[in-house]
Amino acid sequence: EAGVTQFPSHSVIEKGQTVTLRCDPISGHDNLYWYRRVMGKEIKFLLHFVKESKQDESGMPNNRFLAERTGGTYSTLKVQPAELEDSGVYFCASSPKTGLILDTQYFGPGTRLTVL
Amino acid sequence: GQNIDQPTEMTATEGAIVQINCTYQTSGFNGLFWYQQHAGEAPTFLSYNVLDGLEEKGRFSSFLSRSKGYSYLLLKELQMKDSASYLCAVRSQGLYGGATNKLIFGTGTLLAVQP
Numbered sequence: 001e002a003g004v005t006q007f008p009s010h011s012v013i014e015k016g017q018t019v020t021l022r023c024d025p026i027s028g029h030d031n032l033y034w035y036r037r038v039m040g041k042e043i044k045f046l047l048h049f050v051k052e053s054k055q056d057e058s059g060m061p062n063n064r065f066l067a068e069r070t071g072g073t074y075s076t077l078k079v080q081p082a083e084l085e086d087s088g089v090y091f092c093a094s095s096p097k098t099g100l101i102l103d104t105q106y107f108g109p110g111t112r113l114t115v116l
Numbered sequence: 117g118q119n120i121d122q123p124t125e126m127t128a129t130e131g132a133i134v135q136i137n138c139t140y141q142t143s144g145f146n147g148l149f150w151y152q153q154h155a156g157e158a159p160t161f162l163s164y165n166v167l168d169g170l171e172e173k174g175r176f177s178s179f180l181s182r183s184k185g186y187s188y189l190l191l192k193e194l195q196m197k198d199s200a201s202y203l204c205a206v207r208s209q210g211l212y213g214g215a216t217n218k219l220i221f222g223t224g225t226l227l228a229v230q231p
Contacts, residue, residue: 003158004158031217033217033218033219035219035221041223042120042221042222042223042224043159043203043205043219043221044221045218045219045220048217048218055217056217056218058218059218091158091159095217103217104149104161104164105149105161105217105219106158106161107151107158107159107160108158109156109157109158
């Protein structure tokens with residue numbers, strides 16, 4: 001079974017540019033999450049999709065970040081315009097179903113974003 | 117507020133036992149997870165505790181005390197490949213006390229296993 005995949009693995013852009021990150025969850029997983037790790041800090045939650053619906057977007061930093069999951073399969077996270085403080089590693093995770101006691105989140109390898 | 121503390125770094129010897137501690141203060145508790153992360157790779161699920169006590173899985177065990185807000189991950193018979201960052205994460209509660217799948221992470225403990 002293929003794991004969570006993310007594209008690209010690295011992205012270097014200039015301040016003010018736009019970047020779109022993609023996440024393909026494990027096939028059949030209803031739940032999809034985005035997290036971010038800024039250098040030296042802990043991994044922080046950004047948002048949670050259940051199928052195509054946003055269940056919780058309390059961690060989204062501001063309106064420069066837009067996440068979509070059309071069709072309930074893969075998801076994209078767009079940053080527009082990017083700022084220096086957006087640099088970090090963006091992780092995607094997926095889990096099977098909501099409501100299970102143990103609903104383990106499986107993580108992708110992350111996209112390392114550098115904003116110059 | 118939400119706070120999870122774990123040591124930044126630890127060093128241990130191949131073949132030995134190491135215990136990585138994690139303390140947490142969160143608004144609600146709905147399970148604690150341990151993940152292993154090698155540099156540049158995805159965090160990999162190791163263990164899950166929701167009730168007090170010890171969960172054993174091969175060389176790895178995890179303990180939870182909810183009253184103390186405390187967990188530890190125990191690694192036995194250390195191998196060089198165990199050198200990695202170990203992440204403690206708590207699944208909190210959502211608004212109105214409902215369950216949420218949001219994980220709150222500590223900064224991770226970087227374990228170096230030496231020959």
